[in-house]
Amino acid sequence: MTDALVSHHAFLCPLCGANIHDKELKPGEELHCGRCGETLRRLHHGDPSHLLWALATTGLILWILANVYPILTFDVAGNTQSNLILTGVLGLINQGYWPVALLVFICSIAAPAVHLGCLWYVAGACCTGRRFPMVQRVAHAAKEIAPWSLVPVFMIACFVAVVKLDMLGTVYWDSGILWISLLSICSLAIAQLVDRQWIAKRMKELT
Amino acid sequence: MTDATRLELSRALVVAGLILYVPANTLPVMIMTVAGDVAPLTVMGGVQELYDSGLAPVAAVVFVASIMIPFLKLISLSWLMLMHGSGDLLRERTTLLRVLHQIGTWSMVDIFLLGVLVAVGQLGILASVEAQAGGLFFAAVLLCSLFAADLYQPRMIWQPAMP
Numbered sequence: 001m002t003d004a005l006v007s008h009h010a011f012l013c014p015l016c017g018a019n020i021h022d023k024e025l026k027p028g029e030e031l032h033c034g035r036c037g038e039t040l041r042r043l044h045h046g047d048p049s050h051l052l053w054a055l056a057t058t059g060l061i062l063w064i065l066a067n068v069y070p071i072l073t074f075d076v077a078g079n080t081q082s083n084l085i086l087t088g089v090l091g092l093i094n095q096g097y098w099p100v101a102l103l104v105f106i107c108s109i110a111a112p113a114v115h116l117g118c119l120w121y122v123a124g125a126c127c128t129g130r131r132f133p134m135v136q137r138v139a140h141a142a143k144e145i146a147p148w149s150l151v152p153v154f155m156i157a158c159f160v161a162v163v164k165l166d167m168l169g170t171v172y173w174d175s176g177i178l179w180i181s182l183l184s185i186c187s188l189a190i191a192q193l194v195d196r197q198w199i200a201k202r203m204k205e206l207t
Numbered sequence: 208m209t210d211a212t213r214l215e216l217s218r219a220l221v222v223a224g225l226i227l228y229v230p231a232n233t234l235p236v237m238i239m240t241v242a243g244d245v246a247p248l249t250v251m252g253g254v255q256e257l258y259d260s261g262l263a264p265v266a267a268v269v270f271v272a273s274i275m276i277p278f279l280k281l282i283s284l285s286w287l288m289l290m291h292g293s294g295d296l297l298r299e300r301t302t303l304l305r306v307l308h309q310i311g312t313w314s315m316v317d318i319f320l321l322g323v324l325v326a327v328g329q330l331g332i333l334a335s336v337e338a339q340a341g342g343l344f345f346a347a348v349l350l351c352s353l354f355a356a357d358l359y360q361p362r363m364i365w366q367p368a369m370p
Contacts, residue, residue, distance in 0.1 A: 074327040088322030157319030
């Protein structure tokens, strides 16, 4: 809304220092630096905060389901073993490989939850237009943790694991893999939607 | 953190990553025992096994994600470090650094795969999966290249040469 009201003026590209002539954007348009290609400004179709809040809520619910239901069941001669995401972490700790276990725990369990939780809080503040306590710090935390949230990569690993185990015994899909896949789609959609500059601007407008 | 420190740390991490890349690919990542058949698997061994079973597309995915991407990432980062301070190919280098940020995380597939296999490989004598030292080195390579790419920021490419 306020984006369209910005008057024509020049500023420096924060990345390469080139002179940029600001211009009015139509919804959906982006302003790029002509020298280094950095995205400087973007005007959204309407207000994305409601959609972001809805996706973050969905993501949090899917995260719970993905962690509670088993991913797959492996069957060798009638003996079965099914696993949660957490089972792998515990298995690695039991074998003494706790640094690897920690990495798996952070990237597939902790970071997705923290990232979704932070976005949920920030989007909630944007929706209501109120300055929730520490909302700026939470927005910063969301930005910092985002690269560590690797659910889509975990999903690919699950599919590869099924293929690999199928050569050795019988593998059955469990519902967990469905929730992990849906959570992946949800987090990819969120990654497309999140615009840090827009969030930073909204944070300043909150009363 | 000053840019000079960032550059120094980033260089150190790339060199560490290149060194660790060797044990990460030569030591076995896991030992799979199925029905008494013991098979130590390196990252490449896992790819080979998938390929031999006629699963070429899956083998290709694992090969690209866990062997090519970490290697290309380390090589590209080394090149960026060497080019630092030069005024050539500024835009291309910026784009390369952005791409490295995007693709780097896909190498984590192998670590997650290890996690999933260890979880279901707890059937005692029938089927067991044991993590091996290769996994540690592999994780270390990933972390080195991840932090190196994170410390070296696009804006540093555009700044005048530093000592």
